[in-house]
Amino acid sequence: MSPESTGQNEHYLTVFRREFRTWRGNRPFWAGLFTMAGGLPIAYFPYANMHLGNVTLAMSTTAGAGSLIIGVLLVTLGLTMWFHQIVRVFAGVAAILLALISIPIANFGGFVMGFVLAMLGGALSVSWAPAQPKALTESAEDSDGFEEPAKDQAAPAHHGDESPVFTSAPPTTGFHGAAAYPGRQPAPYDTAADTDGGRPRA
Known part of the structure; x- marks a missing residue:
């Protein structure tokens, strides 16, 4: 036996309790227990x-x-909830109907005790749902909390065919902003022509 395998050194009751807790968490355990207790x-x-x-x-x-x-049917439905939990909704509805039928037939549902237990077990079976794995839950939380990196504030934003609009103030050197926008030529208009209605330069 390897000294690293600490699980073999545990008491058998501890191992059984852990395995039973895992088995109980994967099925509507209390629903099946109450349903069987109601049928007795x-x-x-x-x-x-x-x-x-x-x-x-x-x-x-x-x-x-x-x-x-x-x-007998209630006990069978309780066992079905334990060992075939995929049909838990059908078993829960059937348990509720049988509990209601037992009132006029079986001494007021076993002197109301069986009726109450069967109704509780059926309701728990209908409302039970398997838990999601922990890894999927953590990945969903990470995806919800994801933040996109901040965009560059000086990046130009294009609006159709218009000239690029800068969020920060461009440099003002050069003729008509020629240094601020490389590759753009100044308009062939002088200042006098601009004031005179846009007359072209001679």
């Missing part, structure tokens, strides 16, 4: 007998078979 009293009470001294009270009804079927 619904199926049990119609066939149970209470003894009060020498008196035996039988709580069986004419719909005892229906109560047994509802209880």
Whole structure:
């Protein structure tokens, strides 16, 4: 055994608890547990007998078979939520419907206990959704917080066919800004012609 493999030195209960926590987090665990717990009293009470001294009270009804079927179906749906969580929405809706049907059939839903547990388990199964991986969550946060680098303030901004517009003040040396814009020739107009309506230079 390598001394670096510290996982082998842990107690088996710690390893089991960690694996069970991982298994529980990948499925609607509490939904399945409540659904199965709700099916047990619904199926049990119609066939149970209470003894009060020498008196035996039988709580069986004419719909005892229906109560047994509802209880077994609720337990089956709870196991489906655990081991086949892809159909959790269907299982949750079916559990809610069976809980409602158990009120007039199975002694008011197992004396209301089974009804409440089955309704809670079905609602939890419908609303459960798998968690996103941590790596995807961190990458989404990084993409949202990305900031573009600041643009150069002195870069010219072109507007169609117009001359480039500088955000910073260009140098004022040269004739009609010839030094500020290399490659551009001064207009063939003198100052007198500019004031006289743009008469060309002779």
